[in-house]
Amino acid sequence: MTDRQVLFSALRVAVLDGDDAAAGRLATQALAEGVPALEAIEQGLVPGIRQAGQRWEEGEYFLPELVTAAQAMKAAMMVLQPALDRDDPSSSLGRVVIGTVEGDIHDIGKTLVGTLLSASGFTVSDEGASVPVARFVARAQEFGADLVCASALLTTTMPKQRELAAALKGSGLRAKLMVGGAPVNKGWADAIGADGYADNALAAVAVARELVGRGATD
Amino acid sequence: MEATRPRLEMFSHEQVESVVADAVAVLSSVGFEVDNADAQALLRGAGFQERGSRFFATETEVQRALAAVPSHVFVYDREGNPALDLGGDRVHFDPGSAALHFLDPETGRRRPPLTSDLCHLAWVTQACRHIAGQATALVPSDVPEAMGDRWRLYVALINSTKPVITGTFQKDAFEVMKAMLVAIRGSVRALAERPLAIFDCCPSPPLKWSDLTCQALLDCAHAGIPAELVSMPLGGATSPVTLREMVVQHAAESLSGVILHQLAQPGAPIVWGGSPSAFDMRHGTTPMGAIETMMVDAADAQVGKHLRLPTHAYMGMSDAKIVDWQAGMESGLGAVIGALAGVNLISGPGMLDFESCQSLEKLVLDDQVAGMALRLVRGISHDSAFEAVGLIGAVVELGGFLGHRHTRENFRKELFIPGKVIERGTYDAWEAAGAKSSAEVASEEVRAILARGNPAPLPEDLRRELDEIIGAEARRLGVEGLPAA
Numbered sequence: 001m002t003d004r005q006v007l008f009s010a011l012r013v014a015v016l017d018g019d020d021a022a023a024g025r026l027a028t029q030a031l032a033e034g035v036p037a038l039e040a041i042e043q044g045l046v047p048g049i050r051q052a053g054q055r056w057e058e059g060e061y062f063l064p065e066l067v068t069a070a071q072a073m074k075a076a077m078m079v080l081q082p083a084l085d086r087d088d089p090s091s092s093l094g095r096v097v098i099g100t101v102e103g104d105i106h107d108i109g110k111t112l113v114g115t116l117l118s119a120s121g122f123t124v125s126d127e128g129a130s131v132p133v134a135r136f137v138a139r140a141q142e143f144g145a146d147l148v149c150a151s152a153l154l155t156t157t158m159p160k161q162r163e164l165a166a167a168l169k170g171s172g173l174r175a176k177l178m179v180g181g182a183p184v185n186k187g188w189a190d191a192i193g194a195d196g197y198a199d200n201a202l203a204a205v206a207v208a209r210e211l212v213g214r215g216a217t218d
Numbered sequence: 219m220e221a222t223r224p225r226l227e228m229f230s231h232e233q234v235e236s237v238v239a240d241a242v243a244v245l246s247s248v249g250f251e252v253d254n255a256d257a258q259a260l261l262r263g264a265g266f267q268e269r270g271s272r273f274f275a276t277e278t279e280v281q282r283a284l285a286a287v288p289s290h291v292f293v294y295d296r297e298g299n300p301a302l303d304l305g306g307d308r309v310h311f312d313p314g315s316a317a318l319h320f321l322d323p324e325t326g327r328r329r330p331p332l333t334s335d336l337c338h339l340a341w342v343t344q345a346c347r348h349i350a351g352q353a354t355a356l357v358p359s360d361v362p363e364a365m366g367d368r369w370r371l372y373v374a375l376i377n378s379t380k381p382v383i384t385g386t387f388q389k390d391a392f393e394v395m396k397a398m399l400v401a402i403r404g405s406v407r408a409l410a411e412r413p414l415a416i417f418d419c420c421p422s423p424p425l426k427w428s429d430l431t432c433q434a435l436l437d438c439a440h441a442g443i444p445a446e447l448v449s450m451p452l453g454g455a456t457s458p459v460t461l462r463e464m465v466v467q468h469a470a471e472s473l474s475g476v477i478l479h480q481l482a483q484p485g486a487p488i489v490w491g492g493s494p495s496a497f498d499m500r501h502g503t504t505p506m507g508a509i510e511t512m513m514v515d516a517a518d519a520q521v522g523k524h525l526r527l528p529t530h531a532y533m534g535m536s537d538a539k540i541v542d543w544q545a546g547m548e549s550g551l552g553a554v555i556g557a558l559a560g561v562n563l564i565s566g567p568g569m570l571d572f573e574s575c576q577s578l579e580k581l582v583l584d585d586q587v588a589g590m591a592l593r594l595v596r597g598i599s600h601d602s603a604f605e606a607v608g609l610i611g612a613v614v615e616l617g618g619f620l621g622h623r624h625t626r627e628n629f630r631k632e633l634f635i636p637g638k639v640i641e642r643g644t645y646d647a648w649e650a651a652g653a654k655s656s657a658e659v660a661s662e663e664v665r666a667i668l669a670r671g672n673p674a675p676l677p678e679d680l681r682r683e684l685d686e687i688i689g690a691e692a693r694r695l696g697v698e699g700l701p702a703a
Contacts, residue, residue, distance in 0.1 A: 062629065064622075064625040067621040071621050107617070107618065111621075112620070112621075185645075199644060
């Protein structure tokens with residue numbers, strides 16, 4: 001293996017191990033050694049997160065491993081993103097505003113989706129939990145969002161997703177809406193006029209890619 | 219600081235002592251019947267009192283027998299690795315044994331078991347992560363009764379590496395069964411050093427030792443092969459209905475077994491097992507899923523522990539006829555009660571219909587029951603006690619802990635990770651996957667395991683040796699056309 005391959009392999013393993021410190025350090029090392037950011041991402045981080053996803057699908061990995069893998073990837077992306085933007089200003093897959101709807105303080109699922117979207121190449125603004133409809137709309141405008149993701153974990157807070165769908169339509173913004181959360185299903189998403197729905201974090205990334213017209217490249 | 223082992227006790231210390239005292243009094247005044255010439259000779263030689271067809275034991279004679287009994291029995295797998303450590307509060311599971319029926323996976327109805335079913339049962343047992351031992355759990359109907367016992371052991375040994383809980387149906391079976399075990403270990407001595415099988419020896423209630431059971435007990439003692447006493451009082455039918463007296467009778471029968479066994483070979487390994495049952499007063503059946511059955515099992519184990527013996531019970535099984543709610547409920551209760559009572563070997567997984575019907579689907583489901591029960595008795599770890607404040611501070615600071623290293627590093631130790639048969643997904647995901655019941659998912663698991671074939675074929679040279687032993691036995695008994703195994 002060449003030195004570069006060793007470095008990519010180490011990046012991949014850092015993501016798989018969910019080791020954010022190592023991932024950040026290796027990303028810095030890659031730039032210092034003159035490795036193009038895109039190459040480090042495509043040959044180190046992406047194989048790592050893809051393998052973590054595979055292990056998840058096969059039942060070998062569980063949520064803590066998936067989340068820490070995504071966090072490690074995010075840590076490396078923080079280092080690589082500025083260089084990536086320099087190399088190619090249009091490298092982001094799209095801009096996403098994500099949050100849990102007002103009255104709902106659950107944010108584990110939402111945070112996981114945000115982290116995975118960010119790790120997959122989206123530019124993500126995570127607004128946290130209990131986000132009012134008006135704030136979703138305002139942030140979508142400020143941020144130039146291509147996609148708004150709203151999670152609801154309670155049947156009592158689900159109607160906020162319907163309000164948000166109406167408000168986004170009324171605002172004239174181009175941002176599409178994806179909804180999720182334990183009580184939410186495809187039928188609800190269709191009924192309230194949301195553009196997309198996913199029942200787990202990995203599926204959310206695939207749906208997000210489709211909604212921004214950057215469907216699966218692999 | 220070590221985790222506290224959660225524990226279930228049915229008696230106070232004084233109560234256990236009173237049960238043992240009553241059991242000894244039963245042996246000295248009521249006595250026990252022994253229908254085997256060798257065993258009678260041993261008892262006479264040791265000066266036991268005899269009146270009519272019964273023998274009697276004094277407290278001193280009981281104590282002498284108990285003094286030499288090992289408090290731990292170690293059993294090893296086919297490759298010689300430690301597999302069962304019977305003693306203390308350790309818990310292991312093995313499938314319920316010797317079913318006369320098999321729940322057909324295709325029709326969902328019972329039918330006579332075939333040799334192929336016995337092979338499949340060994341394969342599924344091999345795949346069950348939380349089931350440490352295998353059992354000769356079916357009585358195949360496609361071989362003559364005269365060689366059923368040795369045939370079952372042969373099939374078990376060539377289809378799984380797990381140690382075998384087995385037994386004899388005929389007096390002449392022991393030597394052949396021992397020969398197969400010796401062939402695998404290499405020598406009689408190596409087998410005694412690393413036992414590969416346990417033989418069940420069942421007295422007939424009340425207080426009677428048949429010719430066959432005596433022989434098995436003596437043969438095991440001489441060979442150093444662990445024997446497992448399976449006393450089975452039926453409350454209100456073959457023993458008093460009061461639970462305490464069921465325990466007394468179980469203790470008296472078991473103590474008489476220990477006496478016989480230790481007379482044959484002091485210090486030989488033996489397990490304080492049992493299959494007591496409450497008696498159903500409407501149907502006249504022997505419900506293994508009755509709560510009283512489980513209470514007596516737990517109490518019997520407590521008596522065994524008091525006497526410093528390894529323990530066993532038939533628990534974690536059900537009287538349901540199919541794999542339904544009753545099957546899960548009774549098996550789950552039994553496994554948990556047995557584990558809390560510290561029963562060292564719990565025989566039950568897979569079993570339905572009063573120890574009479576084995577089901578591969580239920581075995582796969584019961585593997586989960588076993589896993590959960592084992593998790594329960596591991597208790598709550600105190601390893602992280604020194605960092606509790608820091609950890610909770612970190613949760614508050616981060617607002618969540620799913621992505622924290624501490625979670626990733628500890629969740630597999632802390633949580634029992636269930637298999638596919640335990641449904642914990644969302645409603646939508648469940649519906650999208652076909653809206654299946656746990657029995658249906660278990661049936662798919664079984665099909666996948668069987669499709670992979672024999673997971674543990676015996677090395678060729680050993681297989682040839684076993685084939686020769688079983689072939690010679692078939693010729694001796696005039697049995698032709700043995701089924702494929």
